Amino acid sequence: MSEPLGIGLIGCGTVGSGVARLLTQESERLATRAGRSLVLRRVAVRDPSKPRAVTLPAEMVTTDIAAVVRDPAIPIVVELVGGTSLARTVVRDALAAGKHVVTANKALLAAHGPEIFAAARQAERTVCFEAAVAGGVPIIRALAESLAANQVTAIQGILNGTSNFILSAMSEKGMSYADALAQAQKLGYAEADPTLDVDGSDAAHKLAILAQIAFGVVAQPAEIERHGIDTIDALDVRYADELGYTVKLLAEAWAAERDSPTPTVALHVAPVLLRKTDMLAQVRGAFNAIQVVGDVVGETLYQGPGAGMMATASSVVADLIDLAVGRAQKTFAVANLWSGGTSRFSVVPSDKVRSRFYLRLLVRDLPGVLADVCQALADQEISISSVIQHEAVEGHPEQVVPLVIMTHTAETARMRDAIATIDRLAAIVTPAVHYSVDD
Numbered sequence: 001m002s003e004p005l006g007i008g009l010i011g012c013g014t015v016g017s018g019v020a021r022l023l024t025q026e027s028e029r030l031a032t033r034a035g036r037s038l039v040l041r042r043v044a045v046r047d048p049s050k051p052r053a054v055t056l057p058a059e060m061v062t063t064d065i066a067a068v069v070r071d072p073a074i075p076i077v078v079e080l081v082g083g084t085s086l087a088r089t090v091v092r093d094a095l096a097a098g099k100h101v102v103t104a105n106k107a108l109l110a111a112h113g114p115e116i117f118a119a120a121r122q123a124e125r126t127v128c129f130e131a132a133v134a135g136g137v138p139i140i141r142a143l144a145e146s147l148a149a150n151q152v153t154a155i156q157g158i159l160n161g162t163s164n165f166i167l168s169a170m171s172e173k174g175m176s177y178a179d180a181l182a183q184a185q186k187l188g189y190a191e192a193d194p195t196l197d198v199d200g201s202d203a204a205h206k207l208a209i210l211a212q213i214a215f216g217v218v219a220q221p222a223e224i225e226r227h228g229i230d231t232i233d234a235l236d237v238r239y240a241d242e243l244g245y246t247v248k249l250l251a252e253a254w255a256a257e258r259d260s261p262t263p264t265v266a267l268h269v270a271p272v273l274l275r276k277t278d279m280l281a282q283v284r285g286a287f288n289a290i291q292v293v294g295d296v297v298g299e300t301l302y303q304g305p306g307a308g309m310m311a312t313a314s315s316v317v318a319d320l321i322d323l324a325v326g327r328a329q330k331t332f333a334v335a336n337l338w339s340g341g342t343s344r345f346s347v348v349p350s351d352k353v354r355s356r357f358y359l360r361l362l363v364r365d366l367p368g369v370l371a372d373v374c375q376a377l378a379d380q381e382i383s384i385s386s387v388i389q390h391e392a393v394e395g396h397p398e399q400v401v402p403l404v405i406m407t408h409t410a411e412t413a414r415m416r417d418a419i420a421t422i423d424r425l426a427a428i429v430t431p432a433v434h435y436s437v438d439d
């Protein structure tokens, strides 16, 4: 067996404790897989006196991050502090000191990927990040290695477990968004401030990473159009259910004009209506799942726990094993990630993406309303597949009825134009709600 491989852990919270546990409690198994021992040498935290989910010798724990990063007995630094400020410094310093880096930090990679990967190439070191997308689900390896013979044509992912938990509770238990969120917080599936999870930002960070690997595009998360679940009304979850659909927050990448010299990819995060029989529709609770379509393989699906101490540690330690074996370095060298300017694909707005749409209106029950709505759709050449008028909304001061319209396939831009017209109609009580429908 080769020399033991020293590891420095920066951050020992939820994920770090799981990694430390695996390294200390499963050392024999890991050594067999890695061909050498993986030795946890030092752990940097903010408060060494804090109780942790792993017991570490006191002399191993420090508050001095720089000392861990510079330690010559540590060739691999694992960044698990989170955020984009301190983490960026840790990763930069580690690479400059000649260390390989493993991170689970999607926000960091989405915001500073080009800088970090350029620094790694310059230092001839490797950055591994399997845990940064979908926690325990090996989606990075699937895209970068197992599907390497393919051009990916589409990705649809349930990448935020908190949102999926809330949507599952709304559809299965008929809960309101507020009640489902409160339950998610009580059970530890949502932070006290859940904004980044429920507004689609976290899923956009992860989509930016997947799009980089699958299409080579460098998309800033802010450029990815996103709509979260925080504005979803229980009414729409119920109507979708009646029509045979489930609402899911999907992070999607759609490639177009693949055979042209200038193919495009549209990236967005939004609630989508999926047929209940669709595999992604059946992913419940805090689980993650990603469907990837490759031009050679066809449809593939990856599913599993998207977060949590041990599930995420599973991916971090797999990266450590890959570095120990030397596989990660080889993949990293050829993948040329975040190098910019090398992709055939360009990122385009989602306006041109075509789909069916679910449109829900609250209208005053006046003659001619339906005709006006249909005209607005017809003006954009959007044809209607079905119209359902539901019972009047209880407790509403006026006679207000919900109208649900399912359209045939239409371009997103045209649908938005039609909605702008519909929202100006006198009979419309609240702005129209619309979601893509994926059949």
Ligand SMILES: NC(=O)c1ccc[n+]([C@@H]2O[C@H](COP(=O)([O-])OP(=O)(O)OC[C@H]3O[C@@H](n4cnc5c(N)ncnc54)[C@H](OP(=O)(O)O)[C@@H]3O)[C@@H](O)[C@H]2O)c1
Pocket: 010, 011, 012, 013, 014, 015, 016, 044, 045, 046, 047, 048, 050, 063, 065, 080, 081, 082, 083, 086, 104, 105, 106, 107, 131, 132, 135, 306, 307, 308, 309, 312
């Ligand atoms: N939690 C998950 O399920 C999950 C899943 C996938 C990816 N991730 C990613 O994994 C990373 C870590 O997440 P986490 O949930 O493990 O975070 P966490 O529980 O908040 O742990 C953060 C750790 O960083 C340490 N730290 C923070 N500031 C520090 C400083 N100035 N100096 C030294 N140490 C400092 C903290 O020390 P103290 O313990 O002393 O406070 C703590 O140990 C994030 O990038 C996250 O996005 C998490």
